[in-house]
Amino acid sequence: MADPKNKPAPKDPRPCSIADALALVGEKYSLLVLREVCLGNRRFDQLVRNIGAPRDVLASRLRRLVDAGILTRRTYSEHPQRFEYRPTEAGLELEPVLMTLMAWGDRHLRKDTLDRPMVIEHICGNELVPAVTCTACGDPVRHEDLTAHPQTPGWTVTGPTAA
Amino acid sequence: MADPKNKPAPKDPRPCSIADALALVGEKYSLLVLREVCLGNRRFDQLVRNIGAPRDVLASRLRRLVDAGILTRRTYSEHPQRFEYRPTEAGLELEPVLMTLMAWGDRHLRKDTLDRPMVIEHICGNELVPAVTCTACGDPVRHEDLTAHPQTPGWTVTGPTAA
DNA sequence: AGGGAGGGTTTGATTTTCCAACTCACGGGG
């Protein structure tokens, strides 16, 4: 204490819910864990196999996701103690993000090949091709149609963003 | 070869475009870089300040994103050489993912406070509240309405996924 | 000549990741 020279570097990145969300689910494997539990795979060893993550890292991610309220950890057997992980409501609401990311990957990382490693069927009977739309008007969200308004004084955006 | 005991561990995680996409944009800060360039901040020092990333890490992320075709690096001044980064078409198509993630963060990480650090205005005049919908039927994508079909034999999904 | 700004690279210490091996608790043969 009693340190008159406060030099510890301000370090104030832009306040932002994207950053906050990524602080929870942006670590390596976290979103893949969510993918698996959304697919219905609830057990540790299954997750290790399907994700390909080191067991210790997976254990640590699971703890974090449970703490964050994105997964639940439920006992399905005492003696020996065994647990299963499931998405909470908040976790399930991240699934659309995964679907959008998957669609992006299918489009841009596999341009030349028609086969996708996984297809999602929507209840309407068609293959799911997700689109992000504006709730108010229903139109697809396109970059040119957006304007950012930072609520924190001092933070700016610098104008048009054409490539 | 001629090694009868094949023990080197197969290590075959589930093939998946989510994983492939995350391999490109899932590293720490990568999506924040995209956020900034989508906001129109194109320069290195601006990015360092707004993101709060170490300069060397940021330099490495920028290289990766340029190589991946998500950003372009364009000279805006020879002598002294100076560059600016902009999203490509592929990069802009990731913006909806960011919007969805931001909305999730606003909803779940700030339940109690009404103020969001940033508001996006859609061209329709309303504040953007993004929804992920099925292109075929237009309905919002909800977990219960989805069925996964792995295209790769041997990969399974284990059934209903209620919390 | 001194002081920025801009766009990085270098250096060295601190964290994470990774992977294999180990544990503990059971269940099932033989």
Add this chain to the structure above:
DNA sequence: CCCCGTGAGTTGGAAAATCAAACCCTCCCT
């Protein structure tokens, strides 16, 4: 009883990534 296998992790040590600060170079301004 002894050994094997499964499930869910924990432990230990080496390898890789991150971090902060310092440095470099080229201009421009005064």
